[in-house]
Amino acid sequence: xxDIATRVWNHKWKIDPIVRSLIDTDFYKLLMCQSVFRNHPxxxxxxxxxxxxxxxxxxxxxxxxxxxxxxxxxRSLRLTRGESTWLRGNTFYGKRQMFTSAFMExxxxxxxxxxxxxxxxxxxxxxxxxxxxxxxxxxIPALAVIMELRSRAVLRDLGxxxxxxxxxxxxxxxxxxxxxxxPIPDLxxxxxxxxxxxxxxxxxxxVQAMMEGLGNNFTGTSNCRIAMMREIEAIGxxxxxxxxxxxxxxxxxxxxxQSPYDVLADWQEEHDGNLRIxxxxxxxxxxxxxxxxxxxxxxxxxxxxxxxxATGAETAINWWKSRGEDPRDKLVIFSDGLDVDKIAQLxxxxxxxxxxSFGWGTMLTNDFKGLVAxxxxxxxxxxxxxxxxxxxxxxxxxxxxxxxxxxxxxxVRYKRVFGVGEQEKLEVxx
Amino acid sequence: xxDIATRVWNHKWKIDPIVRSLIDTDFYKLLMCQSVFRNHPxxxxxxxxxxxxxxxxxxxxxxxxxxxxxxxxxRSLRLTRGESTWLRGNTFYGKRQMFTSAFMExxxxxxxxxxxxxxxxxxxxxxxxxxxxxxxxxxIPALAVIMELRSRAVLRDLGxxxxxxxxxxxxxxxxxxxxxxxPIPDLxxxxxxxxxxxxxxxxxxxVQAMMEGLGNNFTGTSNCRIAMMREIEAIGxxxxxxxxxxxxxxxxxxxxxQSPYDVLADWQEEHDGNLRIxxxxxxxxxxxxxxxxxxxxxxxxxxxxxxxxATGAETAINWWKSRGEDPRDKLVIFSDGLDVDKIAQLxxxxxxxxxxSFGWGTMLTNDFKGLVAxxxxxxxxxxxxxxxxxxxxxxxxxxxxxxxxxxxxxxVRYKRVFGVGEQEKLEVxx
Numbered sequence: 001x002x003d004i005a006t007r008v009w010n011h012k013w014k015i016d017p018i019v020r021s022l023i024d025t026d027f028y029k030l031l032m033c034q035s036v037f038r039n040h041p042x043x044x045x046x047x048x049x050x051x052x053x054x055x056x057x058x059x060x061x062x063x064x065x066x067x068x069x070x071x072x073x074x075r076s077l078r079l080t081r082g083e084s085t086w087l088r089g090n091t092f093y094g095k096r097q098m099f100t101s102a103f104m105e106x107x108x109x110x111x112x113x114x115x116x117x118x119x120x121x122x123x124x125x126x127x128x129x130x131x132x133x134x135x136x137x138x139x140i141p142a143l144a145v146i147m148e149l150r151s152r153a154v155l156r157d158l159g160x161x162x163x164x165x166x167x168x169x170x171x172x173x174x175x176x177x178x179x180x181x182x183p184i185p186d187l188x189x190x191x192x193x194x195x196x197x198x199x200x201x202x203x204x205x206x207v208q209a210m211m212e213g214l215g216n217n218f219t220g221t222s223n224c225r226i227a228m229m230r231e232i233e234a235i236g237x238x239x240x241x242x243x244x245x246x247x248x249x250x251x252x253x254x255x256x257x258q259s260p261y262d263v264l265a266d267w268q269e270e271h272d273g274n275l276r277i278x279x280x281x282x283x284x285x286x287x288x289x290x291x292x293x294x295x296x297x298x299x300x301x302x303x304x305x306x307x308x309x310a311t312g313a314e315t316a317i318n319w320w321k322s323r324g325e326d327p328r329d330k331l332v333i334f335s336d337g338l339d340v341d342k343i344a345q346l347x348x349x350x351x352x353x354x355x356x357s358f359g360w361g362t363m364l365t366n367d368f369k370g371l372v373a374x375x376x377x378x379x380x381x382x383x384x385x386x387x388x389x390x391x392x393x394x395x396x397x398x399x400x401x402x403x404x405x406x407x408x409x410x411x412v413r414y415k416r417v418f419g420v421g422e423q424e425k426l427e428v429x430x
Numbered sequence: 431x432x433d434i435a436t437r438v439w440n441h442k443w444k445i446d447p448i449v450r451s452l453i454d455t456d457f458y459k460l461l462m463c464q465s466v467f468r469n470h471p472x473x474x475x476x477x478x479x480x481x482x483x484x485x486x487x488x489x490x491x492x493x494x495x496x497x498x499x500x501x502x503x504x505r506s507l508r509l510t511r512g513e514s515t516w517l518r519g520n521t522f523y524g525k526r527q528m529f530t531s532a533f534m535e536x537x538x539x540x541x542x543x544x545x546x547x548x549x550x551x552x553x554x555x556x557x558x559x560x561x562x563x564x565x566x567x568x569x570i571p572a573l574a575v576i577m578e579l580r581s582r583a584v585l586r587d588l589g590x591x592x593x594x595x596x597x598x599x600x601x602x603x604x605x606x607x608x609x610x611x612x613p614i615p616d617l618x619x620x621x622x623x624x625x626x627x628x629x630x631x632x633x634x635x636x637v638q639a640m641m642e643g644l645g646n647n648f649t650g651t652s653n654c655r656i657a658m659m660r661e662i663e664a665i666g667x668x669x670x671x672x673x674x675x676x677x678x679x680x681x682x683x684x685x686x687x688q689s690p691y692d693v694l695a696d697w698q699e700e701h702d703g704n705l706r707i708x709x710x711x712x713x714x715x716x717x718x719x720x721x722x723x724x725x726x727x728x729x730x731x732x733x734x735x736x737x738x739x740a741t742g743a744e745t746a747i748n749w750w751k752s753r754g755e756d757p758r759d760k761l762v763i764f765s766d767g768l769d770v771d772k773i774a775q776l777x778x779x780x781x782x783x784x785x786x787s788f789g790w791g792t793m794l795t796n797d798f799k800g801l802v803a804x805x806x807x808x809x810x811x812x813x814x815x816x817x818x819x820x821x822x823x824x825x826x827x828x829x830x831x832x833x834x835x836x837x838x839x840x841x842v843r844y845k846r847v848f849g850v851g852e853q854e855k856l857e858v859x860x
Contacts, residue, residue, distance in 0.1 A: 003433035161642040168601035175595045212591040 017073050018148045018200060022110070023083050023224035025140040026194050027092070028236030030224065031275070034103045035242070037133045039266050045135050045245060046388040049126040049142060050405070052428060053380035057122035062149040064119065070145045071115050079108050086228045093274050112138055132389070136241060139384040143195040146382060147366070151198050154376040169371050170198075174206055174364075178213035180340045184347055188357040189214065190235040191221035192335055193365025196379055196430060203365045204229070210364075219357070235359070237277040237303065238267060241386045244282060244396055248389040253417050261293060268295070276300045277333060281399045284420040285312060289319040297323035301331025301355070307399025307426065309334050309342070313350055327354045335359035337429060339367075362430035379430045400426045447503045448578045448630060452540070453513050453654035455570040456624050457522070458666030460654065461705070464533045465672070467563040469696050475565050475675060476818040479556040479572060480835070482858060483810035487552035492579040494549065500575045501545050509538050516658045523704050542568055562819070566671060569814040573625040576812060577796070581628050584806040599801050600628075604636055604794075608643035610770045614777055618787040619644065620665040621651035622765055623795025626809055626860060633795045637662070640794075649787070665789070667707040667733065668697060671816045674712060674826055678819040683847050691723060698725070706730045707763060711829045714850040715742060719749040727753035731761025731785070737829025737856065739764050739772070743780055757784045765789035767859060769797075792860035809860045830856045 023030075036043075051058055079087075084104060092098040099107075113130035115138070124146070128138040155163065181187060191210060197203040207226050210218040220233030227234035243260040250256040260282060268276065276299040280288040285307065297320060304312035313334070317327045332354045334346055343358050350356045368377035385405060386394050395406030395414045401423045404411060414420075453460075466473075481488055509517075514534060522528040529537075543560035545568070554576070558568040585593065611617060621640060627633040637656050640648040650663030657664035673690040680686040690712060698706065706729040710718040715737065727750060734742035743764070747757045762784045764776055773788050780786045798807035815835060816824050825836030825844045831853045834841060844850075 003436055006433055159642060161638060165601055165605045165639070168598040168605070171595055171598035172602045175598070208591060209595075212589060 014073075016201065018070050018145045019074050019077070019141040020200065021083060021225045022077050022079050022107075022112075022137070023087070023228065024144070024194075024200065024226075025137065025224060026192075026222040026236050027224050027227070027234040028222065028239055029137060029140055030087070030099070030107075031236065031271075032238055032242060033107075033133050033136055034099055035238075035266060035270060036136065037103050037106060038100075038270075040132055040245070040249075043132040043245065043249065044130070044390050045132045045386050047128045047135050047138055047142075047384055048387045049124060049146065049382070049384050051123055051380070051382050053382070054123075056150070056380050058146065058150065059119040059122050059124050061153045062124070062146065063153075064117070064124075067124070067145065067149060068117065070149065071117070071142070074141050074145070075112050075114070077112075079110065083225075083228070084108055087224075090228075090234075092234055095273075106133070110134065110137070112141075115142075126384075127387075132245065132386075136386070139241075140195050142384045143382055144197060144200070147196055148199045151368075151377060154372060158372070166368075166371055170202070170368055171205070171209075173367060173371075174209055175213070177340045177364075177367075178209055181214060181217070181343065184217075184344060186351065187214070187217040187343075187347060188219050188355075189217065189343065190219045190233075190357070190359050191223065191226075191364055192235075192359035192361040194221075194223045195384075196362040196382065197365035198368055198377070198379075206365050207232070222359070237271075237275055238263075238279060240279065240282045240305075240396055240398075242267075243279075244394040245386050245389040247283070247414070248386075248392045248394045253413075256414070256417050257291070260288060261291075261296070264296060264299075268299075274300055274331065277331065278302045279305060280316075281306045281312070283395075283397045283414055283418040284423070285315055285399050287419040289315065290419075292319075294323065297325050301333060301357075303333040303335055303359075305336045305398075306403050307336075308424070309336060309346055310349060312399065313346070313354065317354060328352070329355070331355045331357055333357045333359055335361065337363075339363040366430075381428050381430055397423075399423065400428065402426060402428045444503075446631065448500050448575045449504050449507070449571040450630065451513060451655045452507045452509050452537075452542075452567070453517070453658065454574070454624075454630065454656075455567065455654060456622075456652040456666050457654050457657070457664040458652065458668055459567060459570055460517070460529070460537075461666065461701075462668055462672060463537075463563050463566055464529055465668075465696060465700060466566065467533050467536060468530075468700075470562055470675070470679075473562040473675065473679065474560070474820050475562045475816050477558045477565050477568055477572075477814055478817045479554060479576065479812070479814045481553055481810070481812050483812070484553075486580070486810050488576060488580065489549040489552050489554050491583045492554070492576065493583070494547070494554075497554070497575065497579055498547065500579065501547070501572070504571050504575070505542050505544070507542075509540065513655075513658070514538055517654075520658075520664075522664055525703075536563070540564065540567070542571075545572075556814075557817075562675065566816070569671075570625050572814045573812055574627060574630070577626055578629045581798075581807060584802060588802070596798075596801055600632070600798055601635070601639075603797060603801075604639055605643065607770045607794075607797075608639055611644060611647070611773065614647075614774060616781065617644070617647040617773075617777060618649050618785075619647065619773065620649045620663075620787070620789050621653065621656075621794055622665075622789035622791040624651075624653045625814075626792040626812065627795035628798055628807070628809075634659070636795050652789070667701075667705050668693075668709060670709065670712045670735075670826055670828075672697075673709075674824040675816050675819040677713070677844070678816075678822045678824045683843075686844070686847050687721070690718060691721075691726070694726060694729075698729075704730055704761065707761065708732045709735060710746075711736045711742070713825075713827045713844055713848040714853075715745055715829050717849045719745065720849075722749075724753065727755050731763060731787075733763040733765055733789075735766045735828075736833050737854070739766060739776055740779060742829065743776070743784065747784060758782070759785075761785045761787055763787045763789055765791065767793075769793040796860075811858050811860055827853075829853065830858065832856060832858045 113134050116127045118125050128135045207221050220235040222236045242263040246259040246263050250259045302316045313332050320327045338360050362379045366379040393407050395410045543564050546557045548555050558565045637651050650665040651657050652666045672693045676689040676693050680689045732746045743762050750757045768790045792809045796809040823837050825840045
């Protein structure tokens with residue numbers, strides 16, 4: 001029986017917009033947004049899309065009209081009643097009313113600000129300008145749109161049947177990864193793959209695979225909408241944009257040196273427990289930890305997001321010991337360039353010595369490597385970053401110079417201020 | 431939008447009966463049926479289900495009520511108008527009106543005869559008795575029902591998600607086989623997998639995969655319904671049941687020795703070209719070819735269905751040479767226990783020396799080996815054979831004593847009459 005009404009509805013309606021909700025974003029964006037809304041509501045920022053994989057000429061792959069259509073659709077989204085209810089009523093990290101009424105009222109009335117788009121050298125220049133709390137919420141949807149439009153562009157040439165086999169292969173591949181993770185005792189792994197996912201539907205499938213395959217060892221997803229729909233934990237704490245913008249706003253070298261700690265002082269006022277996670281690598285982990293105030297050593301854990309992860313974890317362990325803390329009580333969250341082998345290896349190396357947790361991103365939600373001709377669906381390295389705050393450029397050093405960003409002279413200044421010496425260059429794949 | 435009418439319809443209706451049409455059967459059954467209808471319409475036969483894989487205790491796996499329901503459903507089927515139109519109007523092996531009006535009128539009024547079912551030693555005894563043209567059409571649906579009920583019994587315990595991954599894996603596995611077959615030049619391969627398929631829907635998927643993956647190198651399917659629905663060639667010639675029943679009807683050793691040639695004399699009256707295919711192994715290939723009349727050497731080809739296939743093909747080549755025929759004009763159809771490696775190897779060995787063709791069965795439509803716990807979906811060896819004709823037992827020797835069947839004393843007699851000496855025992859997997 002053909003349901004004519006549904007078929008006609010399907011003709012006229014875009015069944016799958018890439019971003020279908022304002023909470024189809026990472027949980028930590030909302031946490032940070034609330035913090036920014038409270039502490040820096042009027043700071044003017046510019047966010048900009050940066051494709052680190054220059055060989056992928058996005059402007060040749062992705063149609064500009066389609067891109068604008070998707071971005072315009074995102075600007076038409078408003079927080080729905082059900083989404084607002086979920087944010088207000090749900091427990092996050094065991095706590096109710098994580099989001100204040102003031103923030104929720106603002107969010108309920110939010111429309112994302114305009115975007116600026118042009119083509120340059122085979123790439124898209126996509127920038128967002130406005131107040132920090134508004135602009136920052138563009139990051140994840142902008143990345144998701146570009147990633148999925150690129151997937152769709154490649155998939156357009158495939159036959160119906162080739163598509164079916166493609167997804168069969170991708171499912172098999174992911175399930176084999178799940179099978180590899182199953183035997184790891186007390187594994188704690190979350191989905192961090194929203195920003196570089198193959199597609200929304202695929203991320204949602206991956207989350208379900210993790211739920212069924214790993215049970216409680218799958219701790220949740222960074223994606224709020226999927227967390228809501230699947231009734232699981234929303235996961236995330238804070239990101240580089242906080243210290244990057246705080247640093248750009250600093251008026252002197254002394255203020256600059258102090259700025260990453262200011263971020264965490266503000267954070268500490270709002271959050272406790274598993275939300276007190278240090279992200280130490282924005283301007284080099286080593287200097288950050290050496291100069292850290294003692295109250296930071298009392299925080300719950302550290303997220304290792306660049307550089308060699310084992311080295312990062314050892315550095316954290318030594319730092320805690322030097323501050324009289326027992327590392328076995330501390331949480332280390334690995335979130336950079338993970339895949340199953342690395343997860344298994346890091347778990348083996350650190351389980352028991354610290355509490356270990358993993359934020360698994362691109363290789364969870366976008367491992368289509370080797371599945372189509374010319375590897376046209378292989379993930380690539382796309383970011384959307386704060387590049388300026390109140391007219392000043394931002395800088396990121398990271399523990400891997402290949403991930404550094406900002407004007408060259410500012411990088412030199414930051415390196416001097418934060419005492420960063422020689423760094424090991426590591427390939428950035430995703 | 432929920433289409434309530436469709437949902438309610440789905441509640442009350444069996445959406446997927448295992449056999450959904452009287453032409454959900456192998457094409458050669460219809461060809462043979464027409465021959466039998468013309469030459470032996472009143473011969474009384476008994477067909478019986480034989481599970482060669484005793485370790486699979488079907489009566490414990492498959493519910494008797496469900497089995498009866500499926501068999502009763504098959505008895506409720508009649509040739510539909512569209513099916514009749516297809517059989518009457520289609521070209522088969524390049525020929526129109528393959529089926530006579532007399533046969534079609536009989537078929538249009540056919541209801542399959544009653545079945546007899548009981549449990550014994552953990553197995554089902556399933557037998558069919560009546561006139562040969564009617565009873566013979568039970569073979570394929572009976573096998574398909576048992577195979578798929580066993581699949582369904584195993585699948586019943588799987589979660590929704592495990593099911594999805596299972597089929598993703600099976601699809602991946604098949605597509606990798608298709609990829610292996612793609613580079614073989616001038617490959618000719620057909621689907622012969624109806625009788626031991628995992629399920630109807632799966633066989634249909636496999637056929638589509640072969641169509642898309644191999645193009646014209648996929649020559650068609652033995653399954654008439656799928657051939658009709660997918661608008662491809664229906665493939666098949668004749669089977670052991672003809673010489674087995676003809677032999678059982680023979681009144682003397684002399685008549686017995688002659689009976690396999692009588693079968694082909696009858697066949698030759700009706701068919702030419704690629705339908706003139708000798709199946710020489712029923713009572714031993716070697717003796718059959720030695721004693722064959724000269725007109726048989728003029729036939730188009732030989733189907734190798736038991737024993738070592740390379741040996742069988744070499745025997746055929748030597749026989750053709752000894753009868754002054756050029757083997758390069760002849761067709762060798764391999765149809766026993768094939769999978770991609772063996773197909774590639776046999777193709778390499780014989781392409782150019784003869785015209786090579788493959789009838790790929792169980793490992794095309796039922797390769798679920800290793801995909802569920804305890805290998806519960808691995809294919810097994812189930813047959814449904816003519817066991818008696820006009821009250822006399824049938825015998826099959828084959829080129830592999832593990833495939834022989836019939837009463838021991840009759841086997842001794844047949845071996846003597848057909849001059850069969852020592853035979854190599856080969857494992858029968860599927």
